[in-house]
Amino acid sequence: MQKILVSLLSVVVLFSIGCKKGEVIQDYKALGIGSYVTLVKSNNTIIDYGNLNTTSANYIIRELGSPIDKIIVYVTKGTTSLTKANWKKIKEYTYSGDLTIDVKATEMAAALGIPVTGLETGATYTLYNQIITKDGRTFDIVNTNGEFAGNTNYNMALTIPTVVVCPFSGTGFGGNFRVVEDGWGDYNVGDVLQVASGPAANEITMVNVYPAPGLGGFGGQPWKVTITATTGAAAVASQVYGSYSGFDNNIKVKTVGTNNWVFSCTGAIILRLNHTGGANWGDYNLKLQKL
DSSP states (O other): OSSSSOOOOOOOOOOOOOOOTTTTOGGGGGGGGOOOEEEEEEEEEEEEGTTTOOOOOEEEEEEEESSSSEEEEEEEEEEEOOOOOEEEEEEEEOOSEEEEEEEEEHHHHHHHHHOOSSTTTEEEEEEEEEEEEESEEEESSSSSHHHHTTTTTBOOSSSEEEEEEEEOOOOOTTTEEEEEEEETSSTTOOEEEEEEEETTEEEEEESSSSSSSGGESSSOOOOOEEEEEOBBEEEEOOOOEEEEETTTEEEEEOSSOOOOOOEEETTEEEEEEEESSSSSSEEEEEEOOOO
């Protein structure tokens, strides 16, 4: 529980440099025609940790611009990296019309140099489609203008984010959980908290999580987490969990952002929680691991 809040003011100054009147940078005819791929259909971008030997990312792409000879597919862990040294090659395809890219979890792991079980639930893995044109030029997210690549009108598929998830099963999920991270500050890493399965099949109940009695907490109430069974995505509707003597009463908690998960396959609970009472006390991570 944070009793002192520090606000940091960040000032971002943007500079824009334009061409002088009458200045000609280059004749557009000398630039030639580039090439990119557009996303025709995204069949699946979820990697199922519960079926690592068969699950794959699958999507269809189409060329626009100069004719394409082949597509080379790379991967990194995390969001898009513009440092090619971080990219790990998975495989390449010869282009001959609308192309279905299918990348198995086992192929991603092999490219990253880890066992397939080393893929991390809740983590994003970015796939990169690098273009080699028939005249030998290379186009990818690194040498494509960011505003161009990010313009939704072009629907570019130079990068494809995937996320590793596993279906949720509440059977036997409840029990004791070790604190991995508590940004709110009630507990230390290694403290043990209780989580119960239910009441619904796709819910768990945080039994003794907040407020911590040792910090003057009182009136503690259980609060529920609702899980999407097919992916493990989690959500907490705004619920009162208790009060802190001399600090605030009837504090509520709810999830914020998109990185909220409950993975029964690994026993992990990963939540980004907003705490509010007499004021908005901010957003903090809570990560628990089943013992």
